[in-house]
Amino acid sequence: MKILKSAVIACSLTVAMGAFSTAAVAESDPGRITYAPVDAINGISERVAAAEAAINNGASGEEVATLIKKATDFSKELNANDKVDRANSKAKAHLKEGIKSAKAGNMEETKAHINAAKEILATLKGLL
Numbered sequence: 001m002k003i004l005k006s007a008v009i010a011c012s013l014t015v016a017m018g019a020f021s022t023a024a025v026a027e028s029d030p031g032r033i034t035y036a037p038v039d040a041i042n043g044i045s046e047r048v049a050a051a052e053a054a055i056n057n058g059a060s061g062e063e064v065a066t067l068i069k070k071a072t073d074f075s076k077e078l079n080a081n082d083k084v085d086r087a088n089s090k091a092k093a094h095l096k097e098g099i100k101s102a103k104a105g106n107m108e109e110t111k112a113h114i115n116a117a118k119e120i121l122a123t124l125k126g127l128l
Contacts, residue, residue, distance in 0.1 A: 044071055051068045055107050065102040
């Protein structure tokens with residue numbers, strides 16, 4: 001009887017943990033858009049390309065910094081695995097340096113940081 005009682009308690013705990021697991025009921029907040037990893041990578045790349053086009057069209061440093069900031073903000077939507085996260089943080093570091101150099105008015109350095117970030121972003125899809 002003692003073994004049966006222990007088995008019933010263990011089974012009920014297992015069922016209770018499975019029923020209330022956060023992974024089992026995980027979903028995004030209402031009104032929040034969630035992106036697939038590939039879509040998030042494409043979104044970041046599009047925003048980086050917009051910043052590069054702004055540099056080529058002679059935009060001011062503040063405008064370029066704003067565009068790069070949009071790319072870094074959107075990179076928070078990328079949620080895949082640890083390898084992708086590490087590579088994304090490297091790309092984000094280049095983008096942050098690009099923001100600093102754009103605010104300083106050094107567009108050549110900004111372009112170099114954007115190109116480095118683009119190279120890293122191109123490898124992200126292969127890490128999925």
